[in-house]
Amino acid sequence: MLNLTNVSVQYGSFTAIRSINFEVNEGEIIVLLGANGAGKSTIFHTISGLVKPSNGEIYFQERDVHRTSPDRIVQLGLVQCAEGRKLFPSMSVYENLKMGAYIHRKMKSEIKQSLEYVYNLFPILKDKRNDPSGSLSGGQQQMLAIGRALMAKPKLMMLDEPSIGLAPLIVERMFEVIEQINNEGTSILLAEQNANAALRIADRGYVLENGSIVMKGTAKELLSNDDIRKAYIGA
Structure with a gap:
């Protein structure tokens, strides 16, 4: 479904991503693990077309997308939910959700269906649909950010640190929702520092350090790996 082959990203003389290779198959939840600065967000921005790779190829559903504009990538069904939520705080919940459906703006019945979902x-x-998004709690804002991404009807949704800054009970609910979204037909690429929660719902994972993939495996393999547990789970 999504394939990255020898993808590198440079900012001037600095190499942020070094020849990474990974794939997301249809129906999977794939997690990218790594500390701050490991390169997770850069990978997401590159897949989304916001950053152009200096080398390598990115294919989504057998289409070459590494030279494609960000809006066209969204139209193809590859949608990012950014780290930090990136909401429009003065706009209402409803208005933020409608912005997520911009590519379907002429399809009123589809927008209505997506809103109901x-x-x-x-x-x-729904209860707070007329409230400004800036007035919501952190957990509610994350729900809105995910909801806005879903309004674009993604085939694959990229979630960048969805649990950051949230209370443990909200984090638990968030991962339940991510698993539900996946079970209802949307593939998921998840960047997370909360390795324990992410790996418990994921199929496979990749570990990033300094812009390189240093380990990969099934979620079960990574959860049982002593190095992963010490570095990311604290066990």
């Missing part, structure tokens, strides 16, 4: 997934967003 998001409201069923996150009932609190």
Whole structure:
């Protein structure tokens, strides 16, 4: 479904990503593990077309997308939910959700269907649909960020650190929702520092250090790896 082959990214003389290779198959949840600065967000921005690779190829559903514009990538069904939520704080919950459906703006019935799906997934967003998004709690803002991404009807959704800054109970609920979204047909690429929670719902994972993939395996293999447990789980 998504394939990265020998992808590198440079900012001037600095190499942020070094010849990485990984894939996401249809229906999978794949997790990218790594500390701050490991390169997770750079990979997401490169896949989204916001950053151009200095080398390598990116294919989504057998289409070459590493030279494709970000808006066209979204139209193909590859959608990013950015780290830090990136909401429009003065706009209402409803308005933020409609912005997520911009590529479908002429399809009113599809937008209505997507809204109903998001409201069923996150009932609190329906209750607060007229409130400014900046007035929401951190957990509610993360729900809105995920809901806005879902409004674009993604085939593959990239979630960048969705648990950051959230209380443990909210984190647990967030991962339950991510698993539900996947079970309902959306493939997931997840960047996370919360390795324990992420690997418990993932199929496979890749470990990033200094812009390179240093380890990969099934979620079970990574959860049972002593080095991973010491570095990311604290066990």
